Amino acid sequence: METKHNTQTVTSADGTTIAFERIGQGPALILVDGAMCHRASGPARPLAQELADSFTVYTYDRRGRGESGHTASYAPEHELEDLAALIEEAGAPVLLYGISSGAALALAAVQSGLAVSRLAVYEPPFIVDDTRPPIPTDYTERIQEFLATGRPGKAIGYFMRKGVNLPGAMVAMMRFMPGWSGMKEVARTLPYDAAFVTDFERGRPLPEGQWDSIKVPTLVADGAKSPAWIRNGATDLARVLPHAERRTLPGQTHMVKPQALAPVLKGFFR
Known part of the structure; x- marks a missing residue:
């Protein structure tokens, strides 16, 4: 049976329209996509379906993707403002989950003081050792x-x-x-x-104190079959976060299956 997706919008601080949808019932949970993903192309919608029996799940198109707008110039602060607008729509505080580079955005959102009660991240692409080459300087x-x-x-x-x-x-x-x-x-x-x-992809351990302002309980998860470099990055992130819980999902990779991830998120967010 095909699921009907009802697109709604919020307006970010700079006037950009951000498209989102919500399903389910319960505490508000926002899902943050990684690079090049959006609602119609990525893991968020299938995961939202698995979580909808326990949460009101918000999926959205990050600016410049899908049905959301974009501007000629970009600043990271704009994406934090986009999330702030969505949090206001959902009703603060919210639960927040981010995957890959979306996990780094989620960390930055909580670090900036947005109203989040619990945070979960899956495999932020941090390179903290020599298990793979760091990104080029340019x-x-x-x-x-x-x-x-x-x-x-x-x-x-x-x-x-x-x-x-x-x-x-x-x-x-x-x-x-x-x-x-x-x-x-x-x-x-x-x-x-x-x-x-990019600041965390240089092949060096994550800086002490980088996320000390994140006081909420935080789940740092990875897949047991993912490459060593990204798993080591997750372990190092859990080390430097003040209130981190570390979990590894058996049999999973960076393309984590929603059926494997959803029970872990439900257990953490409840």
Whole structure:
């Protein structure tokens, strides 16, 4: 049976329209997507379906993606303002979950003082040791150059190779997959994600005190089958957070199955 998606909108502080939908009943829980994902293309909707029996779940299109608006200039603060508008709509305080670079955005949101009572993050892409190469020093600049010269496919390829650390052959194959054109449409938002993660992708342990202002209980989760580098990043994040609980999901990778993740989130958020 096909689920009907009722899109609603909120207006962010700079006037940008942010599209969202909500399902379920219970405490408000907002899901934050990672790079290039949005409601129609990513893990949020399937996860929301699994959580809707326990929470009022909000999924939204981050600015520049899906049905949300965007502006010519970007600042990370705008994404925090987007979340603030959604929290006001949902009714503060909310529960907050972020995956991948969306996890870094969720951390920044709580750090900035947004009204969040509990936070859960899954595999923020932090590189904290030598188990993989760090991102290049000109990583963001290279992506911006590809985008500015009308080469979104090059930007995606560079992100997949240098950011995600996928093999070149796998990245080359992606160009022939059905979702490639959709990825090119949202490639312009790659610098948005970079703004939240690049400081923590240099191959060094996470800085002490970076998130000391996060006083809420925080779940840091990863998948047992994920690469060592991203699992080590999760472990280091749990080390520096003041009130962290660490969980590893058996059999899961970065593409975590909603049926495996939902019970863990329900147990933590209740």
